[in-house]
Amino acid sequence: MHRILIVDDETIFRRGLRKMIESSGSGVWEVVGEAKDGYDALEQIEQLAPDVLLTDIRMPRMDGISLQQIVKERFPKLRVIVLSGYDEFTYLQQSLRHGVRDYLMKPVEREELFHALGKLAVELDAAQKEQESHAPEPPDAARVRQQVSEHLVAGLLRGEVHASELALLGRIGRPLDEPCFACMIIKLDKDALDQDRYAKADPSLFQLYIQQMVQELLDQKAKGFAFVISDTEVVALINVKQQPQAEEELTLMSASIRKRMISLSNLTVTIGLGRILEGADSIPQSFAEARIALLHRLIVGGDRVLSYSQTRQSHHELALDVKEWSWDLLETAIYEGKIEETQQLVRTFITDLCQHAKSPETIHQQLCKLLIYYYEQAEKLQLTKAWLGDKTIQSAMLELCSITSRAELIDLCSRQLGRLAGCMAKSPRQQGSDPIERALRYVKQHYRQPLTLRDVAEHVYLNPAYFCTLFKQRTGKSLVEYWTDLRIHEAKKQLSSSNEKVTVIAESIGFGNVRHFNRVFKNATGATPNDYREQARAMIGHS
Structure with a gap:
């Protein structure tokens, strides 16, 4: 219930207002007190903490205008309705300047009073909800939320937390509901730091500062969570949409972090950036890639952004050299x-x-x-x-x-x-079964799906370059040639034994583009799919 204090120098009028309000039966309002003038009202406001003040204008000792002025300064949340038998514009002007919610003439009409109180009830209810939504947390709530978030994200980085547990982050205010993830490791360039400055401060303070700055930037530009993982490193897990410019935006964000560290604190950092990968299960891989990228700091120096994609290119260049x-x-x-x-x-x-x-x-x-x-x-x-x-x-x-x-x-x-x-x-993973035999079984099972050399090599725990060489040595074909042969073989069977459209057959064996399928099929067989179907049926008819 909302609380009302009535202020009027006439007892009969105070009691009439109380009775009128109490007779409404709405259960919304409670008259908590009556005061005969401004001084009496101020004392009761201190004691009773009303939500609304119904006050007359003309009263002895302290009138309603003076009371409004004091209330505005000392009790700014208190709503005021002015009641007056004097229809004078100057009173209305002064009251409005003090933030009065309504100005009613005596004698007050029942409907008019209830209409004014109804508007105030809506206003008070909305203010109460707003206050509840911004209610101060318990003293340790933020710390507990941070610790829970760190525990969950650290588990995700290690692959020890199931993707379904991401929902817990949403419940504590850290939703990660976009489809793709990337990891970033921000390492303080300790060797570039003034040693006196580092020695005189708690090393953890540097990392806390970096973590807070990174988190602020994430809150502005992306979904993500940053936390300290060592005396010199902060990790950020970033959740992004699947879009072409995502990688470029992430690189720009990394560069922004590096530049901001220099401009705000005169600290330099090196950032290792993993690739953007789909699904929460890929988080450990992106984290490992960020670590690999950061290792190149020992080669090219610090104070820069090192992305895994760029370092992979450098490995390729090494192989060419x-x-x-x-x-x-x-x-x-x-x-x-x-x-x-x-x-x-x-x-x-x-x-x-x-x-x-x-x-x-x-x-x-x-x-x-x-x-x-x-x-x-x-x-x-x-x-x-x-x-x-x-x-x-x-x-x-x-x-x-x-x-x-x-x-x-x-x-x-x-x-x-x-x-x-x-x-x-x-290594037990290199023993016990032949990797090429396992690769052949895997390709036979998945040839309808889009496959890459890396996919198959990682399935049998071999390096892609070595796997490619070994596969060709053992089978006499490249992986692409073997994979294509399987698909063409299946296409021949379907063309010979069914009336399915060529488009449907192409899709069933993994070709999204029927023109590409027609071209590959003709290169392999010397005939278009439709010509092959006619030839195959003609041979069956002759036999």
Whole structure:
């Protein structure tokens, strides 16, 4: 119920108003008190905290105009309705200046009073709902919400939380309901920071500052959540729509974070950016890609955005820089677990690199790219611990970059990659079944779907480049040729045994474009699908 205080110097009028309001029977209003003048009213307002003040204008000691002025300053949320027997425009003007909600003439008509109170009831109800929606949280609510969000997102990054649990983030105010996700790792360039400045402050404060700044930018430009994962790193999980410009927008956002850090705090950061992938189940992959991208900081330096897509291009360029024969042979030797052959090929590779590189920095950069490349493959096969032991890939790269002797480089890299070949040989995922046989079964089961070389290679836990070479060696065909043969074979069966339209048959075997199907079919058989159908039926008729 809303509370009313009646102020009038005439007792009979106060009681008449009380009775009129109470007789309404609406249950909306309660008369909590009566006051005979402005002074009395102020005391009761302090004690009773009414929502509405019904006040006369002409009263002894303190009139209604003075009362309104004081109420406006001390009780700004209190609504005022003025009652007066004096039909004077000056009173109306003064009352309106003080924010009076209504001005009623004595004697007050019942309908007129109830109409004025009805409008105020609607206003008070709306204000109450607004206040409830912005009610202050319990002191620890924000901290609990942050901890729950961090726990869920950390689980998503590790692949330990099911995608269905994303709904929990929505319930605590962090909805991630767009179809695609990308991960970003923001690393403080500690080596570029004034050491006195870093030493005098709690290191966690730097990360908290970065996290808050990143979260503010995410709240403005995208859906996402940022939190601290180490003394020098903040991770951001970003939820985006599936659209062509999404990757460009994400790169621009990363650049904006880097520039804002410099301008606002004179801190520099390096940002590793994973690809935008569809589905919550892809979050761990994007997170791993952001880590891989960030490793290139050791090669090209900090204070920049490093995207995984760009680093993949650099791996491709590395393969082109190396003699084609040596790259393919090295891939094959490592994935087949041939330790001595791997070590010999590494020696050949580094010797050739040192002879043709333009500077020592180029040699270190190329070898670091090589380590990062195989680190990514080891991660996918869960062989990193077996390969590097307690050493991190960062420390392995730093050790490599500290060497200036060709002989020492050859010794270190041949031992490292030789050890990886040994891990490959012992890997249970490389044993127990033939990878090409598994790949053939997989393609037969999924040939109607859009497949890529990477899809099939990852299914059998092989590097795509090595898988491509091995598949051709074992089958005499490329994967695309084998896949196409399966689809054409199925198309021939359907053309011969059914009356389905060519368009329907093309779609059933995975061709979205019937013109492309007609072209591929004719290249493979020498006839169009319709001509083949006629020839096949003619042969059946003759037999």
